[in-house]
Amino acid sequence: MKAITTSPPFIRTDNTPAAIMGRVLLCLTSLLICSSFYYGARMLVNAAVSVLCCIICEYAVSRMARLPNTVKDLSAVVTGLSIILLLPATTPLWLIALLACFAILIAKAPFGGLGHNPFNPSACAVAFATIGWPELMFKYPSVPQTLPLFSSDMSGVSFGTSVVESLRNFSLPPYRLSDIFFGAVPNKAGTGFFLVIFVCAAFLIMKKAIRWRITASCLAVFILIAFLFPRAGTGFTAVFYELFSGYILFAAVFMITDPATSAKSLPGQYIYGAFCAVLISVMRRYGVYAEGTCFAIIICNAVAPAIDRITVKTAGRRHVINAEQK
Amino acid sequence: MTEIGRIISYALVLVFAENILFSRGLGSDVVLRLSVNPKDFFRFGIILTTATMISSVIGWGFSAVVSLLNVDIANPSLRLLLRTLVYLICLSALYVAFDRFMNKHFETRYSRFRKAMPIAIFNTAVLGAPAILARMEIALANTANLNGFLAALFVGAFVSIGFLIAVALMSEGIKQIESMDLPYAFSGLPARFIYIGLLAMAFSAISGRQADF
Amino acid sequence: MQNKNNRLEEPKSESKYRAKIRGSMQHRLDKYRERSNANIERGLARTINLKDYKSEFLSKDEPETVGRVFMNGLLLDNPVLFNALGAVLIVGVCSTVQNAVLLSLLVLVLLIVNEFMASLFYKNAPPEIRLMAHVLTAALVLLPAGAVAINANATALNSFGIYLPLLCVSGLVTVRSEVFAIKHTLKLSMADALGNGAGFAWVAILIGAARELLSFGSVAGYPITGKVFGAGINYPFATFLMIGFLAALLKHLRRRHYQKNADAQTPSEEVQSDD
Numbered sequence: 179m180k181a182i183t184t185s186p187p188f189i190r191t192d193n194t195p196a197a198i199m200g201r202v203l204l205c206l207t208s209l210l211i212c213s214s215f216y217y218g219a220r221m222l223v224n225a226a227v228s229v230l231c232c233i234i235c236e237y238a239v240s241r242m243a244r245l246p247n248t249v250k251d252l253s254a255v256v257t258g259l260s261i262i263l264l265l266p267a268t269t270p271l272w273l274i275a276l277l278a279c280f281a282i283l284i285a286k287a288p289f290g291g292l293g294h295n296p297f298n299p300s301a302c303a304v305a306f307a308t309i310g311w312p313e314l315m316f317k318y319p320s321v322p323q324t325l326p327l328f329s330s331d332m333s334g335v336s337f338g339t340s341v342v343e344s345l346r347n348f349s350l351p352p353y354r355l356s357d358i359f360f361g362a363v364p365n366k367a368g369t370g371f372f373l374v375i376f377v378c379a380a381f382l383i384m385k386k387a388i389r390w391r392i393t394a395s396c397l398a399v400f401i402l403i404a405f406l407f408p409r410a411g412t413g414f415t416a417v418f419y420e421l422f423s424g425y426i427l428f429a430a431v432f433m434i435t436d437p438a439t440s441a442k443s444l445p446g447q448y449i450y451g452a453f454c455a456v457l458i459s460v461m462r463r464y465g466v467y468a469e470g471t472c473f474a475i476i477i478c479n480a481v482a483p484a485i486d487r488i489t490v491k492t493a494g495r496r497h498v499i500n501a502e503q504k
Numbered sequence: 505m506t507e508i509g510r511i512i513s514y515a516l517v518l519v520f521a522e523n524i525l526f527s528r529g530l531g532s533d534v535v536l537r538l539s540v541n542p543k544d545f546f547r548f549g550i551i552l553t554t555a556t557m558i559s560s561v562i563g564w565g566f567s568a569v570v571s572l573l574n575v576d577i578a579n580p581s582l583r584l585l586l587r588t589l590v591y592l593i594c595l596s597a598l599y600v601a602f603d604r605f606m607n608k609h610f611e612t613r614y615s616r617f618r619k620a621m622p623i624a625i626f627n628t629a630v631l632g633a634p635a636i637l638a639r640m641e642i643a644l645a646n647t648a649n650l651n652g653f654l655a656a657l658f659v660g661a662f663v664s665i666g667f668l669i670a671v672a673l674m675s676e677g678i679k680q681i682e683s684m685d686l687p688y689a690f691s692g693l694p695a696r697f698i699y700i701g702l703l704a705m706a707f708s709a710i711s712g713r714q715a716d717f
Numbered sequence: 718m719q720n721k722n723n724r725l726e727e728p729k730s731e732s733k734y735r736a737k738i739r740g741s742m743q744h745r746l747d748k749y750r751e752r753s754n755a756n757i758e759r760g761l762a763r764t765i766n767l768k769d770y771k772s773e774f775l776s777k778d779e780p781e782t783v784g785r786v787f788m789n790g791l792l793l794d795n796p797v798l799f800n801a802l803g804a805v806l807i808v809g810v811c812s813t814v815q816n817a818v819l820l821s822l823l824v825l826v827l828l829i830v831n832e833f834m835a836s837l838f839y840k841n842a843p844p845e846i847r848l849m850a851h852v853l854t855a856a857l858v859l860l861p862a863g864a865v866a867i868n869a870n871a872t873a874l875n876s877f878g879i880y881l882p883l884l885c886v887s888g889l890v891t892v893r894s895e896v897f898a899i900k901h902t903l904k905l906s907m908a909d910a911l912g913n914g915a916g917f918a919w920v921a922i923l924i925g926a927a928r929e930l931l932s933f934g935s936v937a938g939y940p941i942t943g944k945v946f947g948a949g950i951n952y953p954f955a956t957f958l959m960i961g962f963l964a965a966l967l968k969h970l971r972r973r974h975y976q977k978n979a980d981a982q983t984p985s986e987e988v989q990s991d992d
Binding site for chain 1: 516672673676677679680681684685686687690694695698699702703705706707708709710
C-alpha cells in the first residue's frame with residue numbers, strides 16, 4: 179500500500195511516455211481530421227502510409243537492438259503524423275514512406291531511440307524533403323479540393339500560392355483574413371487550422387504535456403520581430419500574416435517543445451524559445467526556401483544543451499555565491 | 505542597401521552560408537576527432553581559428569606575390585599544386601620560427617600548446633581558407649568594394665568566425681553524444697558522422713547550392 | 718599565504734615543527750600542480766586524438782605481421798570509417814566513380830612514399846616538426862603524381878578543385894605516417910600503406926558509386942536508372958550520412974568477427990548484451 183503524501187483534491191495524471199504521447203496524438207489527430215475536410219480522404223491515406231512506415235521501422239529497430247518493443251511508446255505514431263501534417267497534401271505516397279523511414283532510421287535510431295535523439299525527427303525528415311524535392315514540397319493545392327486517393331498524378335489538381343510565398347515576395351496575400359485564420363488557403367496539409375492549434379495548445383498546457391515556457395517565449399519574440407520588421411502590411415496586420423502562415427504556430431506548439439530535444443532548465447527554456455524565434459525569422463527572410471522553419475529547428479536543437487549548460491552553471495554559481503555570503 | 509548593409513550581409517553569408525565545415529566539409533578530419541573536455545576545446549578551437557585567419561591573410565599576400573612573378577602554367581590543377589607546395593614551405597618556415605621563438609621566451613606557457621600546434625596548423629581548414637578567399641575575391645570586390653589586404657582580412661576573419669561557430673556546435677553535439685546510451689554499432693565515430701550530416705543539412709538551407717569548387 | 722611565486726611564506730620566526738609542516742604542504746602543492754599540468758597536456762594530446770580510436774579488440778601483445786597490418790588498414794582500423802581521416806576528400810571529391818578511382822590512386826602513391834620516408838628518415842626528428850615533414854613530403858610527391866594524373870585524365874582532376882592540394886594535409890597520409898610508420902620497420906610500414914590505401918579506396922569507390930547512382934543514375938558512366946533524387950544528394954550532408962552508416966555497419970561486423978574468434982584472443986572491453 180502506498181502512503182499518500184499529497185493533499186486533496188487527489189487529481190491523478192498519468193505521466194508515462196505513452197500517456198503524454200497519447201495527448202499529443204489526440205491533438206495531431208484533430209488536425210488530421212480538419213485537413214481531411216479540406217483535402218478529402220487522401221490525407222487519411224497519407225497518414226496511414228506514414229504511420230505504418232514509422233511503426234514498421236521502429237519495430238525493426240527495436241528487434242535489431244534486442245530491446246523491448248518501443249512502438250508502445252506511441253512516439254513513432256506521433257512522428258508519422260507530424261511528418262504528413264508538415265508536407266503539402268499532394269505529396270506522393272512513395273515520398274511519404276521514404277521520409278517516414280528517414281525520420282526513424284536516420285534521425286532517431288542511431289542515437290538510441292526515444293528520448294535520446296538530438297534532433298527532432300520530423301524536422302529532419304521535412305528538411306530532407308525540402309532539399310531533395312523542392313519542386314514537390316512547395317506546391318500547395320487550393321482548398322477545398324478532393325485529391326486523388328492513391329496516385330501521384332496531380333494533373334487534375336489546381337494549385338495556389340501560400341501566404342508564406344507572398345510574404346517572401348513582400349506582397350500582400352490575396353486572401354481574406356478570416357480565410358487565413360480558418361485554414362482555407364493553400365498551405366501545408368495540417369498546419370493551417372489555427373483555432374484548432376490554439377485549443378490543442380491550451381489542452382496540452384493544462385495537462386502539462388508540453389513545456390509551455392518555450393512556446394510562450396518563442397511566440398512572444400516572434401511577434402515582436404514581425405512587428406518591428408514587417409514584410410507585408412504594417413503593425414498588427416503584418417503580425418497576423420507572419421504568425422498565421424507556414425507552420426510557425428504548429429512548430430512552436432508541437433515541435434520545439436519536444437522533451438528530448440529542447441532545453442530543460444527553466445531559464446534556459448525562455449532563452450531557447452527566444453533563440454528559436456530569432457532563427458526562424460532569419461530563415462524565413464534570408465534562407466533559400468520560403469519556409470525554412472525545419473532547418474531553424476534543427477540548429478536550435480543543436481544549441482539546446484549549450485543553453486542548458488550555461489544557464490544551469492550560472493544559476494548554480496550564483497547559488498553558491500549567495501550561500502557563501504550568508 | 506547601404507554600403508555597410510551590404511558588407512554586413514556578405515559577412516553573414518561568409519559565416520553561415522559558406523561555412524567551410526558544413527558547406528564544404530573542410531576541417532572535418534580535426535573536428536570529428538575532438539575530445540569533449542571544454543577546456544581543451546576552447547584552447548584548441550582558438551588556435552584553429554587564429555591559424556585559419558592568419559592563413560587567409562598570408563595566402564592573400566602570397567597570391568599577390570605570385571601574380572607579380574607571372575609564372576604561367578597551363579593546367580589549373582598543376583598551378584594550384586605548385587602554389588600549394590610553395591605556400592606550405594612558407595607556412596612551415598613560419599611555424600618553425602614561431603615554435604622556436606615561443607619555446608625560447610614563453611616556454612612554460614607554450615609547452616601546453618606545443619603538442620597541438622602541428623595538427624592545428626597543418627589541417628584542411630587552414631589550407632582551404634586561402635583557396636576560398638581566392639574564389640571570393642572577385643565577388644567581394646564587386647559587391648562590397650573591398651580590395652586587397654582589407655578583403656583578405658575581412659574574408660579571413662569571417663571565415664574563421666564561421667569555422668569557430670561550426671566547431672562549437674560540433675563540440676556541443678559530441679559532448680551530448682558521448683553521454684548518450686548509443687547502440688554499439690553507432691557508438692563513437694558513426695554517431696558523429698550522422699550528427700555532422702544532419703547539422704550540415706540544416707546549414708545547407710542558408711547556402712542552398714552545392715558549393716562550386 | 719602564498720606569495721607571488723606561489724611558494725608558501727616563511728614567517729619571521731619559525732619553529733622546526735612549523736617548518737616541517739610548511740615543507741610538506743609545499744610538497745603537496747607542487748605535486749598537485751605537476752599532476753594538473755600533466756593532465757592538461759594529456760587532455761590536449763587527447764584532443765588531437767592522434768592515437769585514438771584504435772581498435773579496442775587489438776590486444777597489446779598481438780604479433781604484428783604483414784598480413785595483420787594490411788587487414789588492419791583495410792577493414793579493422795579503416796582510416797575513413799574508424800579514424801575519420803579521409804572524410805574531407807570523400808565529401809568533396811567522390812561524386813563519381815571515376816573521381817573516386819583517381820583519388821584512391823593518388824592517395825595510395827602518397828601513402829607509400831610518405832610511409833617509406835617516415836619509417837626510414839624521420840624517426841629521429843623532433844616531434845614538433847615531424848608532422849610538418851610529412852606534409853612537405855606529401856606536397857613534394859603530389860606535384861609529379863598530379864602531373865601524371867593530368868596526363869591520364871585532365872577533366873577529372875580539374876573537377877577536384879580546391880580538394881586536390883588538401884591531399885597533403887588531410888590527415889590521411891600525415892597521421893598514418895606519424896602514428897605508425899615512425900615506430901615500425903619498413904616492411905610493416907609498406908604493408909600499412911597498402912592496407913590503408915586499399916581501405917580508403919574501397920570506401921571511396923563505394924560512396925562514389927552510391928552518389929553517382931543517386932544523382933546521375935549511372936555507375937562509372939554506365940547508365941542504370943534515371944535520376945532518383947533531386948540535386949540534393951550532392952550536398953556534403955548526404956555523404957556524411959552515408960559514411961556514418963557504413964562505419965556503423967563495419968563496426969558491427971567487426972565485433973561479430975571478434976566474437977567468433979573469442980577464444981583466440983580476449984577482447985579488451987566487455988562485450989555488451991545490447992547491440
